[in-house]
Amino acid sequence: MTARTPVLGASDKLTFLLSLIPYLMDHDNVTVTEAAGHFGVPPERVRDAVRLIAVSGIPGETHQYLDGDLFDIHWDEFEDNDRIALTHLVAIDDSPRFSAREAAALIAGLQYLSSLPENADRDAVASLMAKLTRGASATPTQLAVSSPDSDAAMTVIQASGRDGVQVEFDYLNARGENEHRFVDPLRLESVDSDWYLRGWCHLRQAPRTFRLDRMSDLRATTEPVGSHDAGLVLSDTLFQASDEDLSVVIELPSSALALLADYAPDRATTPVGGDRVRTTLRVAHYHGLKRLVGGLAGLVTVVEPAEARQVVAEWAAAGAARYDEPTGRA
Amino acid sequence: MPSTPEQTPRITVEERLFSLVLALIATEIGLTKSDILSTVQGYRQRYLSGGDNANLERQFERDKDDIRELGIPLETVEPQDDPGNNHLLRYRIPKGLYNLPADVSFSPDELMLLKLAATVWREGSLSAESRRALTKLNSLGVDSSDPVLGYAPHLRARDASFAPLSKALDHGQVVAFLYLKPGESSPRRRRVAPRAIVLHGGRWHLYGTDQEARAPRTFLLSRIVGPVVTVPGETFIPDGEGSGRQALDELDALWEANVAELVVEPGSDAAVRLSKRHTGGTGPGTMAAPDAVTPDAGTLHAVTLHYTDIDILADELAGYGPEVLVRSPLALRQAVRTRLVGVRDAHTGTTRGSAA
Incomplete structure (x- = not known):
């Protein structure tokens, strides 16, 4: 059939x-x-x-x-x-109710948005959720999102965007380099609990994406934003693969592959015995790799290149060594 | 394809479903299955009078499920004088339960907020649910205020387990899956009656009753490593409202009770990110003070973190390598150290062919 x-x-x-x-x-x-x-x-x-x-x-x-x-x-x-x-007309003369999951999707979306500075009116949001619940044909699916507290950084960025002024902050990038940036804020984006500022970076003279949790000493300036942003088109994806990315072969249990969904566009795997497989990751630099492997301890092992293995080994060894120090500092 | 009694133009799925909805809303007393198959557009063209209509009956069963999934209250009415006689079961959609209640209306500002809420779901099954909810909202004919420019908030529900779990939640079905518990290296099969799915601390959790332990447990969706299957014949009565809130409250309480003391290298990734960690799950309306970052013995910074799961925090802290030293609790200290030693040893020396 x-x-x-x-x-x-x-x-x-x-x-x-x-x-x-x-x-x-x-x-x-x-x-x-x-x-x-x-x-x-x-x-x-x-x-x-x-x-x-x-x-x-x-x-x-x-x-x-x-x-x-x-x-x-x-x-x-x-x-x-x-x-x-x-x-x-036949049979129908009114709008249909929401399904349990439709209402739940909107309610959870509202819970998530309630962390934005302008949605501080919790009563209005609560009344909206109550209406969605009444408008559903069954009890909304039990789906809940803990709303993170409003971030002071978001309030500063949002106000600067409204006033048309640049923001400035110290930014620690993924390679560990700290630089002072002046940025024209264009858009606040988020993926789950991570928030990003997309904007025009005056240091790089190009659009850039910044993680809010890597900013320090964020301030609104009195400098007006540039006029270039009218025609500036931001790409839809936050992260883009680059031809300069490095390939790294890793070994892990096949059941753990899903944990690397963000890093493994290449789905090809080679079995190596037991339930373990090898696959290839693309990374921008080994700084990110050592943190990734350290955070998946016991699951992921780097196979090659040797340089990548060494970077990871030194990172972990330095971390472990701190626990062997005399207790004086700890 | 089954042969059709007469030459007819192909009827699309949506035309058959639409015709079924109209027919079942229009009837007060309900239609029997044979009424439907023999008279409703999309079925009647394939109906064999006095013949075998098993395929068509299965089609109707699936259509019924699909219509109910859209929130349309398709009811079954048992014959009063002959209960249990399946041939006399009647089907209908009560108009009062189909229509959006008259007092549910939205202002342009509310609609704008709802539209933004719908765009939050860009991936996964909830993006389709939000899209349909928006279509229904638009049927009210209200024009929304101008959208909030400059925001693109997104929640990912890309875990493959999300859709089957939320469906099982709605239908009160017990599910089974392989779960790779943080801190363990091989997965174990769990049988769970799902009660809520919640996002807490940036991670999706399933809250449910573990059928073996007969007690509530919380699972990370990202650690469900195999397909989620329903356990045949095992159902339960879904909780009413409030399980989601309850699950979040329990995670909040756990988070509040667990405190880790760390020292971080000043100026490092760990110092910048951990020290401004959102204080997390405290309930709506509660603004918690930022975590304490105090100068300590010259160059080191002390950081206090709350957490819900010791192994998840240990995974994260091990990723920071030498930038973080755990002072307490002892179990967390040991968990991080064990991870770092394991990673060090696995990457020292020449590559071995396969795991031991």
Whole structure:
């Protein structure tokens, strides 16, 4: 038999059909373009949905899907003027409720956003969550996000962005180099609990990404931001692989591969006995590698190159040696 | 493909599902399965009167599940005079439970915030759920305020276990998976009744009842190393609201109770990052003071950290190598030292062919 078809596409389309109808009821004779803009979809998707709605309905008394049992639209307006006017309704006249997981996704998203400085109004957020819960057809899935405390750095950056001034800070990069930076803030981004500032770096004369937790002595300046940022396009990805990246062969249990999802675009592995496999990582420099391997102690072993093994060994040895020191310092 | 009784244009999945929803909303008393298969668009074209409709029945079972997954309350009504007779079961969608309650409405500002909340999920199953939630929000016809420019907050729920666990959570199904406990080198199979999935300290946790220990346990999703499977026949009644909050509260309490004393090299990665570590999981509305960083004996800095799991913290601290020295607790000191010695020994000398 045929395997189960993935229904993600059909589920999305059904949700759109059920949501478009109540919108059209409230927006008589709306243009296709306006409806598409409101839902954030291509106009053709609206036209497809309207064509389907207009011939759909219920079997009715006769089980024959007769005219009175179907939706209808003003066909001339639709075909000649690209406008939608429902002229007959069937069964549906209101918006559908959220599913338990849909409501949960929005509620957890709100919990996460409540750490932003401008969402300090916790009561407003709480009332919004309560409405989502009431609007769901079942108790929202138990999904919760602990909201980190607002970061003072975020408040400074956000205010500087609003006032159009540069920020300055000391920045310790991943190689361990500390430099003083002046930056035009463009965007605050985050991945889980790590926050990043994307901005124009005056030291490098280029767009750069900075981790908030690697900044020290962050301040707003009185220097206005440059005018270059109007045409500046930030790439969608925070991190980019580079041709200059180094290849490192590592060995680990195959079950631990998932822990390295961020580092192993190369999925190829070679079994080496037991459940252990070898794979190749791409790293920008060994400074990052030694920290990565140290943080996955007992799981990951660097096989080659020898230089990488040595960097890791020295890092760990220096760390271990600190515990052999006389207790005076510890 | 099964032969069709008549030549018909192909009916798309969404047309069949849409027609089924319309038919079940329009009926007060409900439709039996044979009513549906023989009359509803998308089924009737493939229905064999008096023949074998097993494939079509299976199709209907799957469609029912898919419709329910979208939050549409598709009900089963047992015949009053003949309960248990499956042929007389009726299906319907009560309009009162389908319609969004009239008092649930959103202002333009609220909608703007909800749209930003939906964009938080850029990967994984929750991005599809958020997208559908937004479509439903848009059906209300409210235009949102201008979006907050300059923010791109993202939560990743990329752990492969996320989707099957949240589904099992909704359906009250016991699951089993291989779990690689931090600090151990081989995984063990666990059987768990899931109660909540929470993000705490930047990590996704499953909170649930361990079926062997018969006690609540917390698991890190990133440490679930095999597929999550449902255990046939083992179900439970899902908790109501509050398990998520409860799980976070327990993690907060644990975090509060566990204190590590470290010294860090001034100016190092460890000094910059650990000393400004968010004080973490304290509940909404609580602003905790930054962790203490005090000058200590000239060149070293003392740092106090709270933590939830000693092995996870030991993994992280070992990554800082010589930049960090743990003073207390002793168990953490030993855990970090053991890791560093292990890494040192594994990388000293020539490469060996395979693990011992």
